[in-house]
Amino acid sequence: MNETVPGSVTIVTQTRVQPGSEEAFAAWQEETSLFIARLPGFLGQTVMRPSPPAQVDWVILQRFVSSAAAIGWLNSPERLARITGAQPMLVGRDDIHIVPDGSSGVLPSPVSAVISTRIKPGQEPAYRDWELRMASAQSRAKGFQGYRFEPPIPGVQDDWLSILRFDSEANLQTWLDSPERQALLAEAEPFTQEFHARVARSGFDQWFVSPEKGQSALPAWKQNMIVLLLLYPVVYLFGIAVMNPLLLGWAGLALPIALFIANVASICALNYLVPWTSQRFSWWLNPAPPSRGKELLGVAIHVAIYAALIAAFTLLR
Incomplete structure (x- = not known):
């Protein structure tokens, strides 16, 4: 997952599994991993299992050589058929985003928050101004390690995407609950249609061999x-x-x-x-x-x- 390919992108999927369906979903994900490994343009995959209480979702990172290859997988009949088969195991809707790869990476860090925001029509300039203030505030938070901000991709994702990286769950949660952030969120309500955040964490990944192409993340x-x-x-x-x-x-x-x-x-x-x-x-x-x-x-x-x-x-x- 660490190779650098110009123009490569990562599909970030966060999904919540019904209690009692964890093993069935793990088997389904393993089959999906084997299938996607054969696709042209596929670079690698990391699957992060839930780690309660901070991370209650499954987080799947799938890297492709280009946006076209990633979109091709997302819209493929094979994927849609597999997703239909998995629906009874899932809670609510998945969060799926395409993020261009960069020097700072996408995930994982010690802990990250993936924040999706849907803006009311015509409110994009106001949202961008607000996001600059939010970025400035969170950069001063204890444990802050990095930040990614991605606009919507027409025809693929409607949400604006922010990925915050912190050195620990405690510091991330302190920032998420902070009065300063809550005040900024209140300012955004007039131009925000939908907003939610999900947390993803990792363990001792830097010490271990990276999974081979198509394999899941190390347990x-x-x-x-x-x-x-x-x-x-x-x-x-x-x-x-x-x-x-x-x-x-x-x-x-x-x-x-x-x-x-x-x-x-x-x-x-x-x-x-x-x-x-x-x-x-x-x-x-x-x-x-x-x-x-x-x-x-x-x-x-x-x-x-x-x-x-x-x-x-x-x-x-």
């Missing part, structure tokens, strides 16, 4: 298991080899300072260890085709290593 719980697999021994060994004898003993540092240094060292180590380890577990992180047996085997291996580490470190005491 967050698998990423977490690998991070735990490496974080536990790194923290323990750094503690007994460096923090206790050197930072606390020889240097006489206070515990909070020593712990901070230990955390910095651990994160730096994970930047190298997690990508290397994820390569070795690629057969489990995102198997193609999906395999229940591989999934259970990977979990069993992780649990066995966890137990072995606990036993080994207990003997070292």
Whole structure:
């Protein structure tokens, strides 16, 4: 999903699934992924599962070499037939937008808000002036990382699209709920026909191998298991080899300072260890085709290593 292609675009789809239909929708999405991977002009796809409470929607990012290729997929009989089959599993309408790719990317960041706004006819100049004030205000918000603003695409999407990028869910939510933003939203009511925002988040994506073309995004719980697999021994060994004898003993540092240094060292180590380890577990992180047996085997291996580490470190005491 990171390759740069001049003129490429991303279809951003956000959809909400009926409770109890999650597995059926996941299977439907997997079939759709396999189909779309064969299309001409398709570059790659990322599927982000819900991560409540912040993100309750499925977020699907599909990259194409051009707007024409993306629109061709959106209007294709094959897609329309698949969407019709999925309707009983969904709640409400999907949010679908085409966003030109740029240096700042589309999604994901640590957390993003995708905001759709439909403007009353003839009110576009007023909306643009208002959007400039909103952009200025949100750029001063704590944790703000970036902003994309896209106008409607005639015949494809009627809404104006804003994508806000923040460093954490807490900072994003603080801005979304802030009195300053609420006051600006009230100013927009006279020229706004419809408005809503949806949140999308990601986990440790920068540490893991990007999914292959047509594959879904790496499941967050698998990423977490690998991070735990490496974080536990790194923290323990750094503690007994460096923090206790050197930072606390020889240097006489206070515990909070020593712990901070230990955390910095651990994160730096994970930047190298997690990508290397994820390569070795690629057969489990995102198997193609999906395999229940591989999934259970990977979990069993992780649990066995966890137990072995606990036993080994207990003997070292």
